Amino acid sequence: xxxxxxxxxxxxxxxxxxxxxxxxPRESTQGNVQRIMYVHxxxxxxxxxxxxxxxxxxxxxxxxxxxxxxxxxxASAEVGVVFTGxxxxxxxxxxxxxxxxxWTWDARLTSVAILFVMYLGYLLLRGTIEDGERAARYCAVxxxxxxxxxxxxxxxxxxxxxxxxxxxxxxxxxxxxxATILWPLLVNLAAFTVLYAYLVAKRARLLRAETEAxx
Amino acid sequence: xxxxxxxxVVAWKDLLVERRSKETLNALLFFALLLLFVFQFxxxxxRERLAGVLPGVLWLGFILxxxxxxxxxxxxxxxxxxxxxxxLAPGDKSAIYVGKLAGNLALMAVVETLVLGLFxxxxxxxxxxxxPGLPVVVALGTIGLAAVGTLxxxxxxxxxxxxxxxxxxxxxxxxxxxxxxxxxxxxxLLGESLASVAHWIKLLAAADVVYIVVGLLLFDVxxxx
Numbered sequence: 250x251x252x253x254x255x256x257x258x259x260x261x262x263x264x265x266x267x268x269x270x271x272x273x274p275r276e277s278t279q280g281n282v283q284r285i286m287y288v289h290x291x292x293x294x295x296x297x298x299x300x301x302x303x304x305x306x307x308x309x310x311x312x313x314x315x316x317x318x319x320x321x322x323x324a325s326a327e328v329g330v331v332f333t334g335x336x337x338x339x340x341x342x343x344x345x346x347x348x349x350x351x352w353t354w355d356a357r358l359t360s361v362a363i364l365f366v367m368y369l370g371y372l373l374l375r376g377t378i379e380d381g382e383r384a385a386r387y388c389a390v391x392x393x394x395x396x397x398x399x400x401x402x403x404x405x406x407x408x409x410x411x412x413x414x415x416x417x418x419x420x421x422x423x424x425x426x427x428a429t430i431l432w433p434l435l436v437n438l439a440a441f442t443v444l445y446a447y448l449v450a451k452r453a454r455l456l457r458a459e460t461e462a463x464x
Numbered sequence: 465x466x467x468x469x470x471x472x473v474v475a476w477k478d479l480l481v482e483r484r485s486k487e488t489l490n491a492l493l494f495f496a497l498l499l500l501f502v503f504q505f506x507x508x509x510x511r512e513r514l515a516g517v518l519p520g521v522l523w524l525g526f527i528l529x530x531x532x533x534x535x536x537x538x539x540x541x542x543x544x545x546x547x548x549x550x551x552l553a554p555g556d557k558s559a560i561y562v563g564k565l566a567g568n569l570a571l572m573a574v575v576e577t578l579v580l581g582l583f584x585x586x587x588x589x590x591x592x593x594x595x596p597g598l599p600v601v602v603a604l605g606t607i608g609l610a611a612v613g614t615l616x617x618x619x620x621x622x623x624x625x626x627x628x629x630x631x632x633x634x635x636x637x638x639x640x641x642x643x644x645x646x647x648x649x650x651x652x653l654l655g656e657s658l659a660s661v662a663h664w665i666k667l668l669a670a671a672d673v674v675y676i677v678v679g680l681l682l683f684d685v686x687x688x689x
């Protein structure tokens with residue numbers, strides 16, 4: 250099952266890559282650098298998905314006290330941090346030629362950066378507690394607080410300043426670009442989501458093997 | 465004992481210990497004074513430039529002294545082996561959270577009053593102009609900081625590297641509170657009305673409600689073992 254997910258994500262990522270370079274047109278003003286936009290939004294989407302899963306798994310853990318829910322939260326947080334880091338990196342690579350700067354304290358960039366440090370702290374907390382049950386409880390609390398804090402961070406940072414382009418896919422009125430742009434983006438979104446599922450499943454299985462080996 | 469009475473007893477005990485030992489308060493007041501020196505040296509004597517960064521500096525002062533104060537929330541229980549005693553308190557454990565939070569708020573109120581006084585003297589801020597608004601913003605910001613701080617203090621009380629981990633966990637979560645308080649303070653010190661910062665006040669109030677509700681619900685989970 251996990252292996253099948255791995256193969257599926259490999260195939261989907263390859264297809265996404267082909268579409269981003271083969272099907273999608275060359276953007277007239279930004280040039281080829283715009284093609285990074287077939288990777289950057291999927292990465293950011295997976296990051297949000299991953300942290301949403303952390304929150305849900307944390308609530309389930311506190312309600313049911315199943316070690317499986319804790320492992321899911323742990324694995325998802327790790328993958329989420331990696332994808333957030335990649336989203337920030339790809340955004341920077343795109344931002345340098347397009348906005349003329351690697352980094353700016355725009356609202357969206359800032360809230361993603363806060364998300365990044367918040368979950369780095371989460372992983373740090375996990376790393377410092379030896380007792381597995383206590384780590385699970387404390388991290389569940391932090392996972393829930395971090396998720397509840399996100400809307401507050403979003404609004405505060407938005408009022409603070411803004412420069413990022415508005416969302417192009419999920420916005421009132423729907424997507425306005427052509428199908429040759431839409432399909433490569435959608436395929437990559439699906440591909441990265443499957444990759445996320447694969448990595449989390451793999452990591453959760455590894456975490457279980459670790460606890461069983463130590464028990 | 466009623467819920468309110470149990471919370472009150474916890475707060476009263478902490479404040480009594482603090483009044484007799486003055487351990488935290490003396491150090492905090494001295495720390496606040498030192499911070500003022502540090503800000504002055506770091507930013508230079510230029511009044512014009514200072515005026516622009518004053519709201520940020522003021523909240524940096526509140527937050528740094530807050531980190532010190534809040535991090536010590538469960539120090540008495542830990543150092544004197546009274547943790548079990550606290551856990552043995554009958555009834556809903558969230559009463560302990562309410563008591564600890566109230567004690568922290570009282571302590572921070574004293575420190576913040578002093579910091580504000582020092583700012584009036586050294587940085588020449590016009591408190592009268594920001595009068596009805598500033599205390600509201602300070603109160604809302606402090607409640608948000610203390611509500612999460614008290615919860616995280618309980619969480620980090622028993623783990624390694626707690627002195628480092630406490631601020632590392634608390635600061636990212638407090639970003640909305642920090643932005644809201646600094647921006648609102650900035651507007652109020654420029655003489656704008658409370659109505660002009662209503663959106664920030666609402667955000668701070670929403671943050672306070674979220675943090676306190678989460679604290680009440682999840683404190684029990686942290687105390688379990």
